[in-house]
Amino acid sequence: MIIYLTVGDQPSGVFNSQVIDFVNFLAASTSQKVKLVAFISIRGFFSNRRQIQKKCPNAFVLPMLPRIKNWEKNKYLFFASLKLLGLKPSLIMGRNVLATLIALEAKHKGLTNKVLFDGRGAISAEWKEYRVVEDGFLEENIQQWERKAVLEADWRIAVSNKLVDFWNTSFHYKPGNETVIPCTLDQSYERIELSDTQVQAAKERIGLAPDKITLVYSGSTAGWQSGSLLRLLLEELLENQTTLQVLFLSEETATIQSLAAKYPGRIKSRLLPPNEVASFLCGCDYGLLVREQTITNQVAAPVKFAEYLACGLKVLISPNLGDYSELVEKEALGYLSTALPPQLEKMSLTDKTRIQQFALQHFIKQNYLPDYLEIIKQTT
Secondary structure (H helix, E strand, O other): OEEEEEEOOOOOHHHHHHHHHHHHHHHHHOOOOEEEEEEEOOOOHHHHHHHHHHHOOOOEEEEOOOOHHHHHHHHHHHHHHHHHHOOOOOEEEEEHHHHHHHHHHHHHOOOOOEEEEEEOOOHHHHHHHHOOOOOHHHHHHHHHHHHHHHHHOOEEEEOOHHHHHHHHHHHOOOOOOEEEOOOOOOHHHHHOOOOHHHHHHHHHHHOOOOOOEEEEEEOOOOHHHOHHHHHHHHHHHHHHOOOEEEEEEOOOOHHHHHHHHHOOOOEEEOOOOHHHHHHHHOOOOEEEEOOOOOHHHHOOOOHHHHHHHHOOOEEEEOOOOOOHHHHHHHHOOEEEOOOOOOOOOOOOHHHHHHHHHHHHHHOOHHHHHHHHHHHHHHHO
């Protein structure tokens, strides 16, 4: 049996695609029994547990102790649960640092044979650069915790080659016992059909002008999303090209309101449930992925990149964003935000289809099944 362990991740679009969809895929595609064990906040616990178990029926969802600084104490409930359920997993996959440390302690106690660190980013850098936690003890210790997770795990998954480089320079990790697998698409993105009719229908649903070129920003408005940089880029583009319009699929912010006032009729925003986002993305031309030059962003692999491509969008991307900035230039998947053409052109259906096919070749879980099978062989 394999356990996929998460600590502190709440139900969301990312949780659906990167946790639930992955667990369901691994269980369906391998001979292994795979169980999700998720520690979530006690705030809204029962509602969130229902959400998780609706999509992953055999998930074991546990309440975290209040306050993230008490994360380590959750291990006692985890150990007791393993014994109570009679589970002796051959492998525990820890999503990020804290889950991996609990998994390593379980291995030390003989409750599992191997531990895999599923590295989603440079967590110590992210906590410091974006003040993810407001606790001095956590900030002081996260680097050594991340070092322990990286160096003591039996195997590692990294979302980018740049993340492996970060492990090497920060923790003296010697590459060789890791697999690089980018953030992959939710399976719903594999079934998108592109046609002129569908693209036009998507524009009409949200009230976009059919004759204009549509830029879209989809996702969180958290600090690492670099809202000020995005605003500067959009103002430059909107001033220089009157045929552009912008769609925000996110919570409305003061920045969005300000842009809407400055460019009347050219800015729209909608907050959608995750399962409706793709149908609106299909009606757009370019996806926006603009980030600051921080370590957090330089090792990242935003799933939004793959989602934009799967919907047939080119991407306007910052330099040095994980492995993706170079990929955009190499494969003609869009433009660097620092090297835009004089005028952006409307996407043709031919271009949209080419880009969608690229996404299906590089960002669906099925294409990485040989890698997952090799990981299981190495660790069970």
